[in-house]
Amino acid sequence: MVKLIAIINKELLILWRDRVGLLILFVMPAVLVLVITLVQDNTQKLMGDRNWRICLVDEDQSGLGDYIADVLQSSSRIIVNHGNNREQAWEEVKSGEFQAEIIIFKGTLEKLRKGLRHKSRIILSGEKPEFSVPIAGTEIGILFEPSVGGGFRSAITGNVRLAVMGWETETLMREVVKKLFELRAQRVGEGAWVTPGIDMSLPDLSKIGVPLIQVVEQKQGIGLLMPTAVQQNVPAWAMFGIFFIVVPLAGSLLRERQNGTLARMLVLPVSYSVLLIGKLIAFGLVCLCQFGLIVALGRWLLPLMGTDPFVFGEQYLTISVVLISVICAATSYGVLLGSVAKSYEQALMFGPISVVIAAAIGGVMVPVYAMPPLMRELSNISPLGWGLKGFLKIFVQNAEINCVLAEALLLLGFAFFCLGLARLSLERQMRAGMA
Amino acid sequence: MYHNSEIILKVAGLTKNYPGHTTPALQGLDLEIRRGEILGLLGPNGAGKTTAVSMMSTLLVPSSGSVKICNCDTSDRSKVRKIRRQIGLIPQDIALYQQLSARENLEFWGSLYGLQGKEKKKRIDFCLDFVGLTKKSDERTAFFSGGMKRRLNIAAALMHQPLLLYLDEPTVGIDTQSRSMILERLSRLRSQGAAMVYTTHYMEEVEELCDRVMILDQGTVIADGAPADLVRTHQCGNLQELYLSLTGRQLRD
Numbered sequence: 001m002v003k004l005i006a007i008i009n010k011e012l013l014i015l016w017r018d019r020v021g022l023l024i025l026f027v028m029p030a031v032l033v034l035v036i037t038l039v040q041d042n043t044q045k046l047m048g049d050r051n052w053r054i055c056l057v058d059e060d061q062s063g064l065g066d067y068i069a070d071v072l073q074s075s076s077r078i079i080v081n082h083g084n085n086r087e088q089a090w091e092e093v094k095s096g097e098f099q100a101e102i103i104i105f106k107g108t109l110e111k112l113r114k115g116l117r118h119k120s121r122i123i124l125s126g127e128k129p130e131f132s133v134p135i136a137g138t139e140i141g142i143l144f145e146p147s148v149g150g151g152f153r154s155a156i157t158g159n160v161r162l163a164v165m166g167w168e169t170e171t172l173m174r175e176v177v178k179k180l181f182e183l184r185a186q187r188v189g190e191g192a193w194v195t196p197g198i199d200m201s202l203p204d205l206s207k208i209g210v211p212l213i214q215v216v217e218q219k220q221g222i223g224l225l226m227p228t229a230v231q232q233n234v235p236a237w238a239m240f241g242i243f244f245i246v247v248p249l250a251g252s253l254l255r256e257r258q259n260g261t262l263a264r265m266l267v268l269p270v271s272y273s274v275l276l277i278g279k280l281i282a283f284g285l286v287c288l289c290q291f292g293l294i295v296a297l298g299r300w301l302l303p304l305m306g307t308d309p310f311v312f313g314e315q316y317l318t319i320s321v322v323l324i325s326v327i328c329a330a331t332s333y334g335v336l337l338g339s340v341a342k343s344y345e346q347a348l349m350f351g352p353i354s355v356v357i358a359a360a361i362g363g364v365m366v367p368v369y370a371m372p373p374l375m376r377e378l379s380n381i382s383p384l385g386w387g388l389k390g391f392l393k394i395f396v397q398n399a400e401i402n403c404v405l406a407e408a409l410l411l412l413g414f415a416f417f418c419l420g421l422a423r424l425s426l427e428r429q430m431r432a433g434m435a
Numbered sequence: 436m437y438h439n440s441e442i443i444l445k446v447a448g449l450t451k452n453y454p455g456h457t458t459p460a461l462q463g464l465d466l467e468i469r470r471g472e473i474l475g476l477l478g479p480n481g482a483g484k485t486t487a488v489s490m491m492s493t494l495l496v497p498s499s500g501s502v503k504i505c506n507c508d509t510s511d512r513s514k515v516r517k518i519r520r521q522i523g524l525i526p527q528d529i530a531l532y533q534q535l536s537a538r539e540n541l542e543f544w545g546s547l548y549g550l551q552g553k554e555k556k557k558r559i560d561f562c563l564d565f566v567g568l569t570k571k572s573d574e575r576t577a578f579f580s581g582g583m584k585r586r587l588n589i590a591a592a593l594m595h596q597p598l599l600l601y602l603d604e605p606t607v608g609i610d611t612q613s614r615s616m617i618l619e620r621l622s623r624l625r626s627q628g629a630a631m632v633y634t635t636h637y638m639e640e641v642e643e644l645c646d647r648v649m650i651l652d653q654g655t656v657i658a659d660g661a662p663a664d665l666v667r668t669h670q671c672g673n674l675q676e677l678y679l680s681l682t683g684r685q686l687r688d
Contacts, residue, residue, distance in 0.1 A: 006546030
């Protein structure tokens with residue numbers, strides 16, 4: 001333990017005295033989180049100028065689907081495709097193939113008919129409507145791809161609502177007219193040409209009440225995370241900063257390899273694992289400080305600049321699990337880089353560039369939901385993508401620990417993979433007399 | 436007091452074949468070093484000196500042969516830590532942390548050798564004084580001169596009072612004063628019973644310091660004995676002449 005503390009103390013002391021390194025580790029992600037969040041906060045609100053594809057899932061097959069499709073397609077910028085089932089359609093929305101999914105649930109027509117019969121009775125009887133709310137469970141759901149702007153959402157929802165109302169009114173009118181003719185036939189059969197008590201003029205539409213079918217924008221399901229700019233950028237850039245630990249960490253290992261310190265350490269009565277663990281803990285503590293700083297900026301500084309405050313939530317254990325996994329992955333990658341790079345310059349070039357690429361793929365710079373389909377698939381191979389997904393599940397969906405286990409395991413697996421490769425590299429160098 | 440008959444290091448048939456190389460870097464090295472004895476290991480670049488030191492200091496696993504330190508075989512993994520407590524390695528490079536002060540460097544290395552509290556502080560003070568750096572103890576190593584860094588490099592290997600020291604060209608690139616001090620301090624350590632394996636390209640250092648000299652070339656020993664005896668036997672004027680006559684004058688890159 002004394003040896004471990006000595007190593008941690010030494011590493012922290014060296015880092016503390018490396019002011020430029022600290023600047024990279026703390027100031028860079030802090031500036032990035034401020035700038036990117038402020039930029040995206042506005043950009044997200046302005047998005048929306050493109051052609052739109054909508055997937056319509058008509059589970060009821062009652063004709064309403066075709067009616068809605070016709071109404072929507074009357075706009076030249078909207079293309080409606082019919083989907084087989086809502087899960088598949090949602091997958092296609094998530095992949096970016098469609099911008100929205102409209103679901104007409106099974107039984108809609110049946111429920112509607114019941115409501116219409118009731119309404120037509122009211123209209124014909126002149127009674128006050130008994131209900132002014134829609135029939136429970138009769139609704140049409142709309143799911144939007146998160147990158148879809150507010151204007152488009154309103155337009156689509158409005159158009160669907162209009163189509164539904166038109167269809168509902170048309171159906172209602174048919175029902176009322178049918179009832180009228182039935183009544184008239186009944187009266188004529190009874191020998192009365194004009195039956196007193198029956199108003200043969202057009203029905204009073206004010207008695208129809210609110211539409212029976214509601215058009216409801218539904219919440220996104222698990223699998224697609226739609227954070228605000230703040231909830232997206234604070235964990236994203238904090239993680240980006242954490243991964244930048246590879247630069248000083250790899251540099252520290254390379255210096256030790258190159259100046260004989262590693263050789264001196266390898267003949268100490270201390271296992272190399274202890275030396276490495278000490279190093280990982282020291283750099284891990286720095287990563288924790290980075291995370292704390294970025295979260296604090298998101299919580300207290302960003303709101304002063306007009307954004308929402310970062311909401312940390314209460315899933316402390318879950319956050320700890322993801323955070324520790326991210327730190328393990330980042331520091332282990334630094335160890336790998338420091339072990340395989342042949343020079344400090346090599347590590348200095350490759351380290352940051354690889355982190356920037358992994359960050360871009362992983363959705364740090366542009367949220368995954370706003371990426372094209374291919375890039376969304378690629379985001380699944382980025383450790384930064386795993387970390388970000390884990391964080392977003394917590395900070396957007398308030399997910400519990402079991403929901404982020406997959407991401408944590410992937411990150412830890414990546415960490416073990418890096419450490420394993422680093423060990424192999426070191427052994428190879430030792431066999432070759434280079435360490 | 437110590438018995439100078441006590442064998443500290445015993446090497447038998449030490450051989451190293453590096454992967455991808457057709458000829459061994461070191462072949463069949465045999466040697467013994469007793470307490471208070473300094474062995475000078477000479478040879479041109481690529482002769483196998485560093486490979487020999489690396490294997491003798493447990494850094495490198497031999498292809499064949501054995502290394503025994505204080506009667507413990509280095510191939511016995513259960514005894515490696517015990518063996519490592521007895522050895523000190525002074526690499527050719529300045530194996531120190533430039534951002535730390537002299538004292539902080541010694542604190543770090545001392546801690547890794549298991550020193551704590553007053554004992555550690557006592558050893559730090561002793562080592563700083565031993566290499567003449569007490570007044571500079573709180574200055575960062577980065578601001579030290581080459582000679583000061585070399586002296587601190589030695590001090591770091593002395594923290595745990597090793598019985599056996601491996602010194603790989605410890606006086607490269609320093610001024611005459613620092614070199615003189617280092618040689619004087621090493622002589623003092625010898626008188627206290629430390630055994631040393633000393634590699635260098637400076638023949639006058641070997642003549643001044645070493646009890647025995649071993650000249651390596653292309654992985655094999657080509658001369659072994661006391662410097663004066665070797666010079667006399669080979670009828671040379673001095674060690675430098677002997678060395679060049681044995682290893683040739685052609686450049687070794």
